[in-house]
Amino acid sequence: MHSQTAASSSYRKELGDGLVLRWSTPADTERLTQLAAHVFRDKAEEPPNEDMGAYARALMQGDHPLMSSYDFGLVEDTHKEGNPVVACACLWRHEWEYEGLRFPVGRPEIVASDPQYRNRGLIRELFALLHARSESEGHPVQAITGIPYFYRQFGYEYALDLGGSCTINLALLPQLKAGGQETCQLRSATRADIDFIQHCYTRRQADSIVWNSLPDAFWQYHIDAWHQVPLNVHNDLQLILDPAGERLGYVFAMARRGGPRFTVWAMDIAPGVNAQQVMPSLLHALKALGEQAIVTQTNVGPLQKLSLSLGGSHPLYTVISKQLVPVINKPYAWYVRVHDLPAFLYRLAPVLERRLAASALAGYSGDLKLNFYRDGVQLTFKAGKLEQVTPWRVPTYEANASASFAPLVFLQLLFGYRKLEDLRYAFPDTNVADEAEALLGVLFPTRPSFVFG
Structure with missing residues (x-):
């Protein structure tokens, strides 16, 4: 109530x-x-x-x-x-x-x-x-997405990659050769481009355990903002075009610059496009976009660096010339809170059952008892199906936990953020029974997620 x-x-x-x-x-x-x-x-x-x-x-x-x-x-x-x-x-x-x-x-x-x-x-x-x-x-x-440590006190745990970027010193960016033609250009996105943008944006979804499904209204909002109060715009949505005007991809970048760095928040190329061929001209276009950004402070100075904040890794990073000495910056992390873990795990039953069915443990029956020291959960499987997930506490005598994790640490495994062996190394109070190790590995594999934020 x-x-x-x-x-x-x-x-x-x-x-x-x-x-x-x-x-x-x-x-x-x-x-x-x-x-x-x-x-x-x-x-x-x-x-x-x-x-x-x-x-x-x-x-x-x-x-x-x-x-x-x-x-x-x-x-x-x-x-x-x-x-x-x-x-x-x-x-x-x-x-x-x-x-x-x-x-x-x-x-x-x-x-x-x-x-x-x-x-x-x-x-x-x-x-x-x-x-x-x-x-x-x-x-x-x-x-x-918050400042270090602070939100732990409200039940949050670091459990997903946040950001990660590739930084380029624009002083190293070569000029277009005399007589050369740029292989791409930028133009402002319109509502008619939203389906194409979504198609490009979702290309990386299969690589992530967790994905942020942005609604069409999100892109529309950032497109329309330029036609309402341009001085209040904070982000700029652009289309990447070839010389004939065909769409190659999109760029979602800051529209306001308060320092020598210009940040691109998201950027993806359509299937079938040779990103390596496009990249040199795309970097020229991004440099020009950064130079045109709204300057929000006095004495900002010239644009010096371009930051592609596309995650800890991205296919586009691999086609940036090594002569530009790109610097890969490791991700920070999302704080995540799950207020009813048994209910959320049961909600994930189709995923967990699919993982089981595709593994050497197909058809598994039994209980997986997870001890979080203050409380815990029990997952009950029958013939490969997750029948129920219930609150559980380790008994005082004859402890029979399948695995033990300090409070909230299990979220790192649940969201694929850290491997079981990494948690054992970092947290000595992480313990796993021999018979449960293979099952945990099947149910909760590790794979980096790019969660746009």
């Missing part, structure tokens, strides 16, 4: 000292904008981050594909004039897939608190609010 209440737009909670926790309305737009601009700065003496403020304002316009203007949780100080917003976080909605099985995901974003109000538990209150709404909407998983 509490979760249903907290999920409601009318929910309101007094936190003491005039602080009130509630959900946003469009009337809160400017106060949320002011908080974001104030908090997201590297130094106290820096001016407000107008770029971040504009981003918060754009999220509150009511047309974002992942949230509405009623999806910011906020804390306001009613004892101060104007009731300033002193902490906030919003909830986005994604559709992810686990080897083709789709499920909704709640994603906290724009987490901010005024430095004068920190260490009072305001972010904990906000996350309880966001979790309540996310769970009430049927999201079995929450995920966030």
